[in-house]
Amino acid sequence: MARRSHGKTDELSENVLTQGRGLWTRNAVPGVRVRGEGLRRIRGSEWRSWSPRHSKLGAGILRTKEDRTSLLPRLGSQVLYLGAGHGTTISHLHDHMCGEGNYLGGSIISVDVAPRCIRDLVLLAKKRPGILPVLADARQPDALRPWLNGRVDWLFQDVSQAGQVGFFLTAAENFLSSNGIALLSLKSASEPNVEGGSEEHYASAVDALIESGLQVVEVIRLKGWEDQHALIVSIAPEKWP
Numbered sequence: 001m002a003r004r005s006h007g008k009t010d011e012l013s014e015n016v017l018t019q020g021r022g023l024w025t026r027n028a029v030p031g032v033r034v035r036g037e038g039l040r041r042i043r044g045s046e047w048r049s050w051s052p053r054h055s056k057l058g059a060g061i062l063r064t065k066e067d068r069t070s071l072l073p074r075l076g077s078q079v080l081y082l083g084a085g086h087g088t089t090i091s092h093l094h095d096h097m098c099g100e101g102n103y104l105g106g107s108i109i110s111v112d113v114a115p116r117c118i119r120d121l122v123l124l125a126k127k128r129p130g131i132l133p134v135l136a137d138a139r140q141p142d143a144l145r146p147w148l149n150g151r152v153d154w155l156f157q158d159v160s161q162a163g164q165v166g167f168f169l170t171a172a173e174n175f176l177s178s179n180g181i182a183l184l185s186l187k188s189a190s191e192p193n194v195e196g197g198s199e200e201h202y203a204s205a206v207d208a209l210i211e212s213g214l215q216v217v218e219v220i221r222l223k224g225w226e227d228q229h230a231l232i233v234s235i236a237p238e239k240w241p
Contacts, residue, residue: 001130009042012061012069015096016050017042023050023058028102029127034091042158048095052225055089056158056185060220060231070217071183071233075153076104080152080175082138082168083159083185084110086120090131097132106130109147112235113137139167140196141174151177158185169212180240182214184232202230209234213241 007020015026024047052059066227073079073155111134121133136143157168167210188201222229
């Protein structure tokens with residue numbers, strides 16, 4: 001019987017790959033699903049499907065017109081994730097930058113203001129060393145500072161609240177390193193003070209990031225997976241903040 005082909009395989013890192021139209025991460029906890037995702041054996045290892053419908057970062061990686069690897073943090077690095085939710089994207093980041101038993105030595109500072117989300121993250125962290133759940137308000141840098149070992153070179157924010165652009169910039173100024181990558185998942189409907197539709201909201205956010213000194217690389221529209229959402233990718237300059 002002929003073997004079924006799943007399409008061309010491209011490695012984004014040793015623990016992340018695309019196969020055909022799908023995005024996959026090498027499962028750091030073999031046999032365990034986080035959100036009922038599909039599992040597949042690839043080259044002798046178990047890989048988890050990273051759904052763009054359940055992860056704005058996953059959607060951004062699949063839809064970017066730039067180098068897909070540029071959206072991922074370095075293996076074994078320390079990152080800051082604001083608005084961690086119930087941990088779907090966090091788990092795939094863990095697969096990528098920590099690996100089984102955290103053999104890569106990564107650290108994911110996972111911040112959320114909702115106790116229910118933190119409970120889920122704590123359960124996730126018990127099986128995935130390297131995830132650090134933090135119950136805190138992302139708008140208050142002083143509440144986050146004790147959990148960080150210096151500045152980070154990868155920052156992600158997914159907080160659907162009014163003023164999200166402002167406190168994204170506050171976080172970047174306080175915690176992002178020079179040449180670091182900052183990704184803002186912007187929900188246009190959460191910015192009632194900006195007139196117009198989604199495109200006007202995205203343009204206003206881009207202007208604010210540029211005015212702060214960040215270099216905006218791309219605005220990735222997520223329509224079809226996450227309506228009224230865009231992932232804005234930016235880089236801090238050499239001298240930052």
